[in-house]
Amino acid sequence: MEAAVRPAWIGLALAVLVAAVAVQPSPAQETVRPIAPQDRLSGSAFMSAEARALQADDASNPAMLWVKDGEDIWARKTGVAERSCADCHGEAGASMKGVAARYPAFDPASQKPVTLDQRINICRTINQKAEPFAPESQPALAIASYVGLQSRGMPITPPDDKRLKPFLEAGRSLFGLRQGQLNLSCANCHDALWGGKLGGSPIPQAHPTGYPIYRLEWQGIGSLQRRLRNCMTGVRAEPFAPNSIEFTEIELYLAERAKGMTVETPAIRP
Amino acid sequence: MGRALINVPATAKAGDIIEIKALVAHVMETGYRHEVDGKPIPRDIINHFTCAYNGVVVFEADFYPAIAANPFLSFTTIATETGVLTFIWTDDKAEKQVETARITIT
Amino acid sequence: MSSASKALAPALLLTVCAISQVYAEALRPFEIEGDAIPRSLTGAPGDAARGAAIVGNRQLGLCVLCHGGPFAEPRMQGNLAPDLTGVGDRLSAGQLRLRMVDGSKINQDTIMPSYYRTDGLERVAPRFRDRTILSAEEIEDVVAYLAGLRN
Amino acid sequence: MPSPATRRDVLILGAGAAGSILLTRPSAATPEQMREAILELTNGAPIRPGKVHIDVPPLVENGNSVPITVSVDSPMTADAHVTLIALFNEKNPQPNVGTFRMGPRSGKARVATRIRLATSQQLTAIARLNDGSFWSDKVDVIVTIAACTEDS
Structure with a gap:
């Protein structure tokens, strides 16, 4: 992505010969603005009418x-x-x-x-x-x-439990942490760029409304952690271990982020 | 084989055209894929399906590897008499899965 | 349930070989002047035809995941980043080179990955660790191709 | 074959099946092979365009599971009915997709299923009527590739 050059920086750079090894930006903990509650959309809003129809009909939903x-x-x-x-x-x-x-x-x-x-x-x-x-x-x-x-149609209702707080905050940090060789955070795509097209496919907002989901890509059903792993490998990061506390923390943050949204389980996704 | 889900109206009037939906769990392995070590994954698909109404075949299908995993079919038949619809899926290993659904003519 | 879903555990341990090559070579030194790296990373000009192939490859160049442009299959291009049509009119080879090597030097909030940087990254998967996204030669090929994209 | 990932030169993905799977580009069927497969069905009888209608999304987000409905204009009486609907593709590894047999007891000449498309291509549906005539419809489908696939 191209962006306006920062004048102050140019002056500095002109003066300095930068060797590759000296290029050392710190890993960014970004402050991407979260999605406003009224703007939140389920992943089903980003998929085709055919996929939505598949989800809506229990007689044909695999x-x-x-x-x-x-x-x-x-x-x-x-x-x-x-x-x-x-x-x-x-x-x-x-x-x-x-x-x-x-x-x-x-x-x-x-x-x-x-x-x-x-x-x-x-x-x-x-x-x-x-x-x-x-x-x-x-x-x-x-x-x-x-x-x-059994919760289909009900609102996501994260427990109001003080003991969860530190884990929730850890999850929020992980969501904003740039990771992997491609150096992208969850928030980079799903807070800042949802609705945009990545290689022709729309980027959803990443709300855990329908898990476990039947993903057409998988030709089967999978958990939220499997989906998170897909994202991490996509940015060429080392995924957290199955059932690790980090995954649970991210799930906690995602639930908080989707608070009040409707459970669709078992959902279809492309 | 796998689990199947059949959707047939429980009751119908004689002469009604009823819609039948049939879904079965199956990997539908195409035979065109390989393991990482290059070993081909053998084809394993459901290749045949029949629906019989009180013993008379009313719909039949041949599947090829281009039918998606967990095959789905929707088709119609005319409700004629109270009885049983029998669904049979046959795979490459000649294993059969049989499901039935009752229909009552009112 | 079919065997489709029984054995996912091994599927979680996948490795990927979608990338034609990965590079563990030592990074070549380069000089930033202003918002550009004026000189070739390899000391030689790149090959625009090879660059076109890299740009169009979703696993290698990755460019079309975010950028549109005069490439094959417009429906499979992203729109998260500026369209590259005519980019050679807007940016010099040196400017393109810095944006590929390390765009964060120009905008630290950019979502564009740094194609020639191995430090300052978190949790990089083992097979990509200490490797750049593209080699110096490939970056020069892409620069040669993009610099030639004129309206 | 089935995954749109086969468009890529080499790729590994889980594909929901067992273990790690290497997907290489298999030799695709060709329009010529599709014509041969259709010839096998018709035995050279003429095929007329019309009566058949393919309902499939023109742009699909994942080629692993594409909903498709084929219907034929027919009274489906003992005297005039469809006996068979066959679906073909030109760029999957093999040209046949599915063959569906029906008759006057079907009430309607209509079948819906879900299919795999390895890449963007043309689909052909052929219906055989009880008078021995063949009718057809063709449709183009564009298959996009999911950007975030398993471990890609």
Whole structure:
């Protein structure tokens, strides 16, 4: 991007022969202005009418295949405890209503925020005495889709929990941190340039309204962390580890940023 | 094979044209892709689909690798009598997935 | 569910070889004068035809992800950065060179990656660490091509 | 074949399938191969333009899953109906996309599915009627490439 030359800088540069090794700008923690609440748009607003139609019709939305698997997992007894999700939580339609809209949430045991996926695994480990689901595994995505569906149409409601505050702020910083060989932050694209075209594709605002999503690119369903990993590898950064605290912090900030927006799970995205 | 989702109206009047939607979980591996080490990934697609209405085939499809993963079909049939619609997907390994849906004629 | 979704764990450990080459060579010294690097990084002029190919390659030059211009497939060009049509009328070779080498020298808030810089970057993926986006030769090729884009 | 990523020279991506996958540019079908595949269906009978209608977005954001509906003007009676609709493409690795058989019990000559398009290209749909005649429609589709693909 070209920009106006700064006169003061020119004078300095003229005087100095700069060797490449001396070129040393500090990594920028940018102050890109966040999107005003009334200007926020779901990723579905940026996709084609066909993709929106696919999301709107449960009979043709392929993500519903995972939701149905999740429904089975909910009812199936498992683990040493021989207990199903339903044995404790009853009807998901009642007990899980609004739950996905409130994650990540603070976990008192670990004194850290946990994502919904992590919460499900904590439940499996402690209450069902079963092995946790592997990140991005079919059952992990299936149960997350099923639980997520129970919040469809509800507003994203991050918990008002003081203990989350430092993690939320860390997530905000990460969102603004320029990363990777291409030296771009999340905010560079998704706060400052949303609606613009990157290689012909519109840049959405990056609101986590529909996860897990069925991405046409993936030809399958995937988690928010998988999508974040895509972005990080896209700017040639080293992605955070699955279930790392950094990813949870970013998820926390994204939830706060999307507060009040409507849950669409399971969404379709290109 | 995978899970299937069938959408058929539970009831219809005789003579109604009803829309049927059928979605099945399948990777639809094309046979044109390779692992990083160059090893080809063998083709694994659903190659055939039939829909029978009380035993009579009313719709049939041949799929090629250009059909998207998790194949979707929407087609129509005339509601004639109360009974069962049977859906059969057959893949390259000759495995069959069979699903049924009841329809009541009012 | 099909095998499509069973084995994603290995998919998370992907490596990429979309880039034709990566460069770990030592950076060549260069001189900034004003808002330009007047002299070729290699000491030789670049090849405009090769430069055109680099600009048009979404994985190598990356240019068309953000810039439009007189390139193939207009529908797949970005619009996040100035259109490069006729850029040779507006900027000299030296100005183009500095904007490619390290545009942050001109505007520290620019979103344009620095194509010939390896320091001051965060969390660079291991296979790109200490490597520039393009080699000195490739930058000269692109400069030669862009400088020739006249209205 | 299926991914628009095959437009690139060499690229690795997860593609939602198992493990790391190398996508190289496979040899694409050609318009000539498409003509041969159509000839196989028609056995040389003439194909007339008309009656058939392809409904597909002219510009698709991802070639992995392109919704398409093919319908044919036909009363779908015992005397006059469509027996088959076949869909062809000219630039995927093979020219056939899908073949759909129907009859008077279908009520309507209409089928919808989702297909893969390796690149921008022309699609041809051919309908065979019970009187042995063939009718067709053609449509051009532009496939854009997602900028942020898995690990690209």
